[in-house]
Amino acid sequence: MSAIHCHQLCKTFRQGDEIITGLDHVDISIEAGEFVCLSGPSGSGKTTLLNAIGGLDTPDSGEIRMGDIRIDQLERGPLADMRLHHIGFVFQAYNLIPVLSAEENVEFVMQVQGIPAAERRRKARDILREVGLEGMEDRRPAQLSGGQQQRVAVARAIVSQPDLVLADEPTANLDSVASTHLMGLFSELNEHHKITFVIATHDKRVMSYARRLIKMQDGKIISDEAQ
């Protein structure tokens, strides 16, 4: 499972009496190992596209394929399984489960996958060390800074080696130092682990890390360029 193909994706939302267009006949293909940034102003459809690719939201029409699987046709259960085994998510905020420690948050996905405790623990410790959080394994999210929380979320997103990491405004709540550190981490993971990254952002510094930049406006792709 690798490439993602979206064909003629449409999605509208109702806001009171008004119909808002989220995605307007979007066609996009993302190959395995790419580092893609979706940019555009608020309401341009970046998050909607990200949610549709991740199976969190269902398009009104169109197709989304991940390898041979039609994501848009999956039921809730299989869709959850697909997210569990193939996709890692990093959200803008509230990324962590507050009652679990940093290490337990990283282990969470592996635990649901059924990976044995010893292997889980080893992988979680390794990845936390890799994202620079060694010694903070037992801290709860409330005891970590925003940047540290994002790094835990990234660790959790990549620990089980997903095919794809979807990140929605991952640096929005971070200062410039933390943002630089996080994007450096994404680049490194993309290069060394060949993980595909699709990042929705309107932060120009984040866009500078991307090797492909897709600009969106009013639910449409207005440009798609390699960098």
Added chain:
Amino acid sequence: MQGLRQKFSTLLTLSWRNLWRNHRRTYIMLGAIAVGVWAMIFMTALMRGMVDDMLNQGIRNLPGHIQIQHPEFLDDPSVVNSMPEPDGELLAALNQPGVKRWASRIRVPAVIASERESRGINLLGVEPAAETDISGVPAQVSEGRFLESKQDKGVVIGAKLAQRLETRLGKRVVVMSQDPDNNLSERGFRIVGIYRAEMPGLEEFNVYAARDTLQQLLRIEGRVSQVIVVDEDYRDIESLYRSLQKATPDTLGIKPWYEIDGYLAAMFNMMDGFVLVWVVIIFLALSFGLVNTLVMAVFERVREIGLIQALGMRPRLIVYQILLESLLLLLIGLAIGNALAIATVKPLEGGLDISIVAEGMAMMGASSMLYPKLTLHDLLLANSVVIILGILTSILPAWRAARLDPVRALNTT
């Protein structure tokens, strides 16, 4: 298997920690469950003790667990419907090791008169040695003594009857009844004892005399009204009843207590139903709190539920997680409630004096001492009802949590 264990471990960790996120709410809910469970078990023990006492009292008043008598005696308890004293096969069956106690007795309607008043009574000719196990009256003698032998010439009357007759211990009374030829038989007796029954109503009617003395008075030597059999436990008399039934001649009737008194049988049969209804009513009151706690817990964690959905937790596992949270809450509440109930019932098992409401209790056929009875069956029933109904009432909030739309949940503020 490994995978299932991992998933269960995840759910358990999340459920347990979520339970203690809001300590105050959890403690309040635990308190409500514990008090509810305590009330279920404590009140059930009181009810069970009261009904058990009513049944024991009722059976003592019949008396006995099994009665053998002339087929028409129960409809017409006159001296005409007497039976010969047991012999042969029946006597052998009565003397078998399984029988705790048996005795023959005479029971006829009679009139008792003092020098001032007269009253209609039940005249009982008893074997004094067996009476402790059969009616328990010897232990209730408050003045004087009980009868000492089958040939004793005295009578033992109730305190209330003595009051009505305006007589007292040591005075003489005249007892009148009819012999089988419908001739009047009468004899003077000295009052050798006065008893106070646990059920005050009995004191006015039952008068005890020695069996052989009454046989002479009524001219029915060698004959009795009934044979009374007492087993170890009134709940478990079937095998004894069957063996005695085989040994009882066709000319006689044999009946267990539940056929003699349909009211007692109904009470016995309905007790479990009462307990179940009581337990369910208490639980219904509890369930509002439980559902509210879970709904609030889900409501507070909408974003988090959206997150775990996004991370790939199946909706079914989210349902299990909420149910597990509810189960943990119920189990802790049950443990505290059970401990409280046991700690409060056990010290009262020696008897709770409720003589302040003795008259009301007597009207229901219960004594003035209440002996709470904690049974394993009732404990299991209360615990099962709480767990089963608790889980059932938790399904709705759990299902709602699992049906949350992840995108909306994640965007909830």
